[in-house]
Amino acid sequence: MHATALAHSNIALVKYWGKRDRALNLPVAGSLSLTLGGLATTTTVHFRPELESDLVSLDGRELRPGSVAHRRIADFLDLVRNDAGITSFAEVETANNFPTAAGLASSASGFAALALAATHAAGQQLTDAQLSVLARRGSGSAARSIFGGFAEMSAGTRADGRDAHARALAGPEHWDLRCVVAVTTQGEKDVSSTEGMTRTQETSPLFEPWARTVDADIAQARHAVETRDFALLGRVAERSCLGMHASAMAADPGVIYWNPTTIEVIHRVRRARRDGLQIFFTIDAGPHVKVFCPARELSALRSVLSQIDGVNDLIVARPGQGAHLLES
Amino acid sequence: MHATALAHSNIALVKYWGKRDRALNLPVAGSLSLTLGGLATTTTVHFRPELESDLVSLDGRELRPGSVAHRRIADFLDLVRNDAGITSFAEVETANNFPTAAGLASSASGFAALALAATHAAGQQLTDAQLSVLARRGSGSAARSIFGGFAEMSAGTRADGRDAHARALAGPEHWDLRCVVAVTTQGEKDVSSTEGMTRTQETSPLFEPWARTVDADIAQARHAVETRDFALLGRVAERSCLGMHASAMAADPGVIYWNPTTIEVIHRVRRARRDGLQIFFTIDAGPHVKVFCPARELSALRSVLSQIDGVNDLIVARPGQGAHLLES
The missing domain is CATH 3.30.70.890 (GHMP kinase, C-terminal domain)
Structure with missing residues (x-):
C-alpha cells in the first residue's frame, strides 16, 4: 500500500487560463506545454489503516490538518480512495527540488506525482490519460506533467471531464x-x-x-x-x-x-x-x-x-x- | 490674414484607440477627456501671398519642407485653404510650453490651436463643433482640446465625419x-x-x-x-x-x-x-x-x-x- 513517484513541472507555451467547471477543474480551452527536467517533485504515498487523518509533509515540514494545502491534498486523496474503494488515511511525503514559492508551478509536478503515487499505492494501474484526468482535479496544469517533453491538453466537451486530459506530442529527446x-x-x-x-x-x-x-x-x-x-x-x-x-x-x-x-x-x-x-x-x-x-x-x-x-x-x-x- | 490661438493638451480618461477611417481620421469609438491647463500650445498663422510654400517653425526651429511634421501641418492647412477658398501659403509659428517629446499629447493642443488660428486667419468663423471636426483631421485627440474642462468625443456614424466631434461636458471650474x-x-x-x-x-x-x-x-x-x-x-x-x-x-x-x-x-x-x-x-x-x-x-x-x-x-x-x- 505504498509507492513513490517523481514528476516534473511544466511550462505552458500556449496558456491555460479560465475554467469551464470549477468543481471538476475543467479548463475553458486547451493548452500546450513543455515538461521541465530538473524541476521535480518526489512524492511517497503510504495508506495506513492505523491513521486517523492524512499525514502530509511538504519539504520536510508537516502540514497542519485543516490548512488550505492539507485540505487540497486530502480532498485529492479522497478521489483516489473513492475510486479504489479504500478507506485508509495516508502518510504523504512530498518534496520539491526547486524553490516552492518561486512561481515554478510546483502544483503541476506535485499533483502529477501525487496522482501516480497515490493510485499505485491504492493498487490501481491507470492509463496515462486516466492519470492525466485525475491529476487535473488537483491542478489544471498537473494534467500535462504526466507526460514528458511536449504535451497538449484538451479542454474536452464532456460534463464529467473524462476527455479533458493531456497527451504526449513529442518526447524530451525531440528538441534540445x-x-x-x-x-x-x-x-x-x-x-x-x-x-x-x-x-x-x-x-x-x-x-x-x-x-x-x-x-x-x-x-x-x-x-x-x-x-x-x-x-x-x-x-x-x-x-x-x-x-x-x-x-x-x-x-x-x-x-x-x-x-x-x-x-x-x-x-x-x-x-x-x-x-x-x-x-x-x-x-x-x-x-x-x-x-x-x-x-x-x-x-x-x-x-x-x-x-x-x-x-x-x-x-x-x-x-x-x-x-x-x-x-x- | 493672421491670427494667434492658444490651446491646451488633454488627457483621455476613457481612451481613444483605433480608427474607422484613416483618411478622415475617424475614431472607432468615442472618448472622454480632461483638458489640462498649463500644457499649452500657442500658434500664429499668417497667410502670405508672397510665400512659395508653407513656412513652419516649431519651438523656434524651422521644419524642413517635406519632413513628416511639415507635411502633416501643410496637409492640414490645405483643408483650411480649400474650405476658405484661398491659395496663399502660410507662415506658422507654433510653440509648446511643455516638453514636446514627453508623451504629453502635444498634437492635441497643437492641432486645436492650429485649427482655430488658421481658420481665423483665413477669415472663417467656425462653431466649436466645426472646429472640433477640423482639429480631428490633424489629430484625433485634438478634437477634444477645442473644449475646456471635461469633453466627450463622439465617434459619429456619418461617412464624412461631420458628426465625429467633441462637445463640452463640464467646464474647468466644475471640479478642482x-x-x-x-x-x-x-x-x-x-x-x-x-x-x-x-x-x-x-x-x-x-x-x-x-x-x-x-x-x-x-x-x-x-x-x-x-x-x-x-x-x-x-x-x-x-x-x-x-x-x-x-x-x-x-x-x-x-x-x-x-x-x-x-x-x-x-x-x-x-x-x-x-x-x-x-x-x-x-x-x-x-x-x-x-x-x-x-x-x-x-x-x-x-x-x-x-x-x-x-x-x-x-x-x-x-x-x-x-x-x-x-x-x-
Whole structure:
C-alpha cells in the first residue's frame, strides 16, 4: 500500500487560463506545454489503516490538518480512495527540488506525482490519460506533467471531464531546448492564480475573445513543435502569453502580475532577438519570466539575463521525462 | 490674414484607440477627456501671398519642407485653404510650453490651436463643433482640446465625419482636480501611437471586444463627472486605460508601451489608494503615467510619486480652458 513517484513541472507555451467547471477543474480551452527536467517533485504515498487523518509533509515540514494545502491534498486523496474503494488515511511525503514559492508551478509536478503515487499505492494501474484526468482535479496544469517533453491538453466537451486530459506530442529527446527562469524581485503579488483567473473570467471583456484564440494557437504551436520551428513557436508562445496577461489586465479591477523587472526582461529579450539571438519568453501568473532558447544559445542567453537589475536568480531546465514510479 | 490661438493638451480618461477611417481620421469609438491647463500650445498663422510654400517653425526651429511634421501641418492647412477658398501659403509659428517629446499629447493642443488660428486667419468663423471636426483631421485627440474642462468625443456614424466631434461636458471650474504627469525614464519606445494603433486594430483579437466596451465606459465616466464621483471616475479610467493597453499587448507582435517605471508607478498608485489616498492613474501610448487626485491630495500624491526610482520629473496640471484666440 505504498509507492513513490517523481514528476516534473511544466511550462505552458500556449496558456491555460479560465475554467469551464470549477468543481471538476475543467479548463475553458486547451493548452500546450513543455515538461521541465530538473524541476521535480518526489512524492511517497503510504495508506495506513492505523491513521486517523492524512499525514502530509511538504519539504520536510508537516502540514497542519485543516490548512488550505492539507485540505487540497486530502480532498485529492479522497478521489483516489473513492475510486479504489479504500478507506485508509495516508502518510504523504512530498518534496520539491526547486524553490516552492518561486512561481515554478510546483502544483503541476506535485499533483502529477501525487496522482501516480497515490493510485499505485491504492493498487490501481491507470492509463496515462486516466492519470492525466485525475491529476487535473488537483491542478489544471498537473494534467500535462504526466507526460514528458511536449504535451497538449484538451479542454474536452464532456460534463464529467473524462476527455479533458493531456497527451504526449513529442518526447524530451525531440528538441534540445533550454528554459531559463529569470526569478525577478517579488513585487506586489497579492492575487493568486486562482483568484486572478476567476476575476478575469468574471469581469474581463477580453477573456472570452482571448479564449477563442487558443485552438488556433495550439494548432500553430503543435506544428512548430513537430517541425522544430523555433521562430514560429516563439511567436505563438509570446502571443499566447501576452494575450493571457492582457485578458487579466482588462479585468475589473485589472490583474497585473508583472513587476518592473518583468517588463525589463521582456524588452531585453525582444532586443536580443533583434540582435540575432534565438530566444522567446513566456510568463505565468506571477512576475518571473521564462526564456527559451536552443541549447547552443544557452550561454548567450544567460549572459543577457544575468545583466538585468532585479533578476535575482537563473534556473536552467531542459525537456524532462514524464511522471514515473521510483523504487522505494 | 493672421491670427494667434492658444490651446491646451488633454488627457483621455476613457481612451481613444483605433480608427474607422484613416483618411478622415475617424475614431472607432468615442472618448472622454480632461483638458489640462498649463500644457499649452500657442500658434500664429499668417497667410502670405508672397510665400512659395508653407513656412513652419516649431519651438523656434524651422521644419524642413517635406519632413513628416511639415507635411502633416501643410496637409492640414490645405483643408483650411480649400474650405476658405484661398491659395496663399502660410507662415506658422507654433510653440509648446511643455516638453514636446514627453508623451504629453502635444498634437492635441497643437492641432486645436492650429485649427482655430488658421481658420481665423483665413477669415472663417467656425462653431466649436466645426472646429472640433477640423482639429480631428490633424489629430484625433485634438478634437477634444477645442473644449475646456471635461469633453466627450463622439465617434459619429456619418461617412464624412461631420458628426465625429467633441462637445463640452463640464467646464474647468466644475471640479478642482489635479493631474500629475510622472515622466518616466524612456525605455524602448520604438512604436509610434499611430503604428501601435494600426497594428492593434489589424492583429489584436482583443481590439474589437475592447472597443465595444467604450460606450458603457463613457456613460459611467460622464455620470462620474456630473456627480463628481472621484472613485467611480478612477475605476472607469483605470479600466479603460488597462483595456486599451491590453488590446495593444495582444497585438501580433504585442505592442508594449510600458517600461519598468510605468509598472512601478501603477503598483504604487494602487497601494497608496489602499492606504487611503484618493488617486487613480491613466497611461497613453507611451511609458509615462498620469495620476489624478482632488486638489487637496496634491502634496501627498507628489510625495508618493517623487519617491519612485525612475520618475524623472513631475508635471502638475489642473483643468484648463478650451482653445481661444489671443490678441496678436
